[in-house]
Amino acid sequence: MPASKPTPRQRAHARTRDEILAAAHKELAARGADGLSLRAVAREVEMVSSAIYRYFPSKDDLLTALIIESYDAVGEATEQATGGRAAYGRRFVRGCDAFRDWGHAHPHEYALLYGSPVPGYRAPQETIVPAARTTVALLRVVEQAHLEGALGPRAPLPPASGPLRRQCHALSEALATDLPEDVLLRFAHAWSQIFGLVSLDLFGQTVGTFDPADALAAHSFRTAATQLGLRP
Amino acid sequence: MPASKPTPRQRAHARTRDEILAAAHKELAARGADGLSLRAVAREVEMVSSAIYRYFPSKDDLLTALIIESYDAVGEATEQATGGRAAYGRRFVRGCDAFRDWGHAHPHEYALLYGSPVPGYRAPQETIVPAARTTVALLRVVEQAHLEGALGPRAPLPPASGPLRRQCHALSEALATDLPEDVLLRFAHAWSQIFGLVSLDLFGQTVGTFDPADALAAHSFRTAATQLGLRP
DNA sequence: AGAAATGCAAGAGCAGTGCTCTCTTTTGTG
């Protein structure tokens, strides 16, 4: 039973759902994740609060829909940025920049996705795939570089423990990639660094040190690319 | 006007304040930052909710007190771990482990300190110093190693832009350290990586990849230490 | 075309929240 025939009723339902979602996004951007009030959303779309429950069984479900949309947005942005024909190092850095820029443009969404988990909220299965898009976009750049033999010299890495090597192996299979273990590890570290920097920046942890963090971010991303063996 | 003579009344006030704070900590640990309800705290200490306001003017002030306590706790833990006479690389890694362990032991506190900023809450000035303790503890290890000339070889770094060099310079003065610019930058990257990894882990961003993240964490911290030129 | 089924919005209401105000009780101190 695919969308063989969207009845007028279904169309109306979907349209209202989208309206609610748009209003919720607006609220989220304006007031943040826990300032997000179902009643405020209801006011925005000129409905009574209880009517929202016809479209989203609970606030968590509304939140989930928002999270998925946001993951897709940031994933899309990063994918876009990593495309093109530039050198792999450049594409990687551009992807990082896109990630950071998106965060700056949507701080509340970023906080929702990458910040403290909302208490009582358990991320459902369907968020996992969109959540991975950003990371995978960056990883694909490294993968392409590796496949073309364009990966330059890298500093030696400490030896990996048994469990860690097993996780790398499992991850390789899950991602259907044949990146060598050490590249995978380097990528994990690079992603930690990138994510850490952007989070420190957006969560206000850089005040009094590297604030604004633009210059540090540029240097950090470039360093990460270099450590991965990506050439500019 | 220092605490020249704490009157019985002041003592009682301080005692009650501490009780409230302890109860709030308990609530925070149990239910998380926005599950933290003033009324629940009041119930815990067997007071009526309005009575709390004699001790904390608002929920934000209570939160601030909690934040400072928590920053001090994690800072203390990290400082402890970086002490001793072991090699600098070991001490650094131990500090990282302590940071991560504290986060695992107090996930809600970690989220409060390092996660999404609580909406509407603006961290007051007095949180800045305790907030820096953890980072400074790790930095001091690097500093000591540098002073003793024990900093080993490091991979080359991309060139730093003008603004970045200025920030490094200002930071050096603020920290009263004479670490060279490149070491400061490497430290910033290392801290980003450490922080990023712990946050990814604690915020559930590693599911399906490196989960549990213990092995990756160990490798990450070791790598960070190596990149800083710290010898095990 | 008329009747039945269905989706939908509205409204009231519950239990909870932060916070303010007033009033009474306790308690340390001149």
Added chain:
DNA sequence: CACAAAAGAGAGCACTGCTCTTGCATTTCT
């Protein structure tokens, strides 16, 4: 010991998520 200051109690306001019932509109079937 009397009194003023501090602490606690309680009611109340505006808000929250969520549930349930009640009419109304629209679609679908006969």
